[in-house]
Amino acid sequence: MDLKQVTTKQLSDELQSRLGIQTINLKFEGKAKITVGDQNTFSFDGPAVIIVNMD
Known part of the structure; x- marks a missing residue:
């Protein structure tokens, strides 16, 4: 899967x-x-948004 075309905002929203x-x-x-x-x-x-991945 190539995520280079996905914006940082989209990645951040999905993670959250x-x-x-x-x-x-x-x-x-x-x-x-x-x-x-x-x-x-x-x-x-x-x-700023700080995202902590605990998974």
Whole structure:
């Protein structure tokens, strides 16, 4: 299956509709920081959608 013609928005919407997916929506003024273990920290400013695949 070739997904190159599918937009990122379409992929994101499809993933968000699935079981095992947790979604975090950041509004325009929102901020998030994700720390993985003791070392890697990722910071995000909104607007953004963070999709966590737990499946």
